Amino acid sequence: MQISMVRLSNKSFKVIQFETTTKEAMISDGISTFPNECCGFMFGKEEEGVRSITSITIVNNSKEGDKRRRFEISPMDYIQAERFADDTDLNLLGVYHSHPNHPSVPSEHDRLNAQPYFSYVILSIANGKFVSVQSWRLNDDQQFEEEKIIN
Amino acid sequence: MATIIIPTPLRKFTNSTSKLEIKGGSIKEVINELTLNFPELKKNLLDDAGKLRSFVNIFVGNDDIRSLQQENTEVKEDTVISIIPAIAGGI
Numbered sequence: 001m002q003i004s005m006v007r008l009s010n011k012s013f014k015v016i017q018f019e020t021t022t023k024e025a026m027i028s029d030g031i032s033t034f035p036n037e038c039c040g041f042m043f044g045k046e047e048e049g050v051r052s053i054t055s056i057t058i059v060n061n062s063k064e065g066d067k068r069r070r071f072e073i074s075p076m077d078y079i080q081a082e083r084f085a086d087d088t089d090l091n092l093l094g095v096y097h098s099h100p101n102h103p104s105v106p107s108e109h110d111r112l113n114a115q116p117y118f119s120y121v122i123l124s125i126a127n128g129k130f131v132s133v134q135s136w137r138l139n140d141d142q143q144f145e146e147e148k149i150i151n
Numbered sequence: 152m153a154t155i156i157i158p159t160p161l162r163k164f165t166n167s168t169s170k171l172e173i174k175g176g177s178i179k180e181v182i183n184e185l186t187l188n189f190p191e192l193k194k195n196l197l198d199d200a201g202k203l204r205s206f207v208n209i210f211v212g213n214d215d216i217r218s219l220q221q222e223n224t225e226v227k228e229d230t231v232i233s234i235i236p237a238i239a240g241g242i
Contacts, residue, residue: 070241
């Protein structure tokens with residue numbers, strides 16, 4: 001299916017879509033990890049401004065301390081993710097994590113730790129149930145802008 | 152020359168190049184040479200004092216330079232250096 005860049009009022013929006021299994025896997029990870037935060041990497045391709053996530057890897061939350069409020073990914077898991085992208089000829093397009101009992105919007109802590117280029121998918125999980133998912137990306141002013149999820 | 156692997160988020164500053172051959176006898180020399188060639192990388196790797204930022208990890212092979220000789224860690228012709236951004240967040 002050919003998907004064009006979504007434009008509204010002359011403003012370009014970033015767009016992301018998920019293969020069904022990847023979205024289900026992220027939600028399932030968020031639910032099974034509740035009340036802690038889950039995390040993982042997202043892989044796929046970007047064509048004509050549309051990011052398509054075709055694969056994810058679930059990663060251990062290596063944060064020492066309160067995993068209900070924080071996540072961290074170890075450097076070795078990061079190296080593995082880059083190697084996986086190389087091996088599968090996919091792009092490492094971003095990171096997902098959950099916000100237990102909080103909305104799927106980035107916190108200031110998320111923003112301060114965010115990398116350029118990456119899509120940051122956040123899943124809101126409340127009382128062990130999936131509530132919502134949104135995706136975000138830093139702009140050149142180091143502020144998050146929402147990416148439109150089209151499926 | 153040592154090989155340095157650029158992480159995906161920083162490739163926008165290296166003309167989309169993922170691996171570079173860089174001269175230098177230590178990590179400090181390699182990073183300096185790298186940022187001379189790609190100035191936009193500098194603010195992402197070094198603070199105002201020219202020190203590596205705390206959220207940037209540098210690995211030689213599978214070893215964090217913090218467990219070696221930090222920025223003075225020796226670099227050889229066949230050394231593979233990875234720049235690894237810290238990935239973290241939360242509510």
